[in-house]
Amino acid sequence: MPILECRKLKKTYHSKDSRTVAVTNFSYEFPDTGIVAIQGKSGSGKSTLLCLLAMVEEPDSGQLFYDGKEYSSLTGAEKLRFIREETSFVFQHYGLFEDMTVWENIILPLRMVGETRSQTKESIGFLLSHFGLEGYEKRIVSTLSGGEKQRVALIRALVKSPRILFADEPTGALDEENGEEVMKMLSSMSGSCLIIMVSHNTELVERYADRIITLKDGMKVRSK
C-alpha cells in the first residue's frame, strides 16, 4: 500500500470576478522513499499541489489516500496526528525564529508535542555534525548564512523522523554552492523518507530527483 496516492485532484480558487483552476485531474502514486520533484513555470500549480498533498489545502474534488486511508474518512484528530507525527514542511525562506538559537529552533516543534527524550537530543547532535553544523547549537539564527539557515530548517524538519517531507523551493533562496549542499542533504535523507519538493532549478532536480512531475496550467504533462 503506497504511503501517499491521489486520484483526480482538483482545486479552484474563486475571487470576486474570476475563477482560477490551480490544479486539475491530478493522479499519482508516490513511492515510499526517494525525492519526487514538482516542476513547472510560475503559476502552473506547483505550490497548490504541494499544499493539497500536505493537507494544508482541501481539494474541491478527487481523492487522497494516506497509507490507503482516504483523507475524507479521517477524523480531525487523525489528520492532526498524521500532519504532526508523520510529515514535515520546509519553506524557501526557512521559517526559523531569527533571534533564537539554532538549538531552540530545532527543539521547539518537539517541545510543542511534549517530546523531550534524551535520545532526541542525541539525534539533534548527530544531525548537526552530519550536516556540517557541529558546535552551532548556541549560534543565533540571524548570524547564519542562507545555506546554514536552510540546513538548520531541514534538521528541524528531520528530527522527528517524518515519513514525508514536503519542501517548497528549498534551494530557491540559495546560491549554486549552497543549493547543491542542500540537495545533497535531501538526497542523503531520501533513503528513509519520501521527499516531495517544488523546484525551479531544473539542473539540480535532474541530478538529484528520483522522479520528476511536470505541471502546466494545473495539469500533469509529464512524469518520469
Ligand code: ADP
Ligand atoms: P506555482 O506554485 O506553480 O507558481 P500556484 O500553485 O501558486 O503556482 O498557483 C496556481 C494558480 O492559482 C495561479 O494562477 C495563482 O494565481 C492561483 N492561486 C494560487 N493561490 C491562490 C489564492 N489563494 N487565491 C486565488 N488564486 C490563487
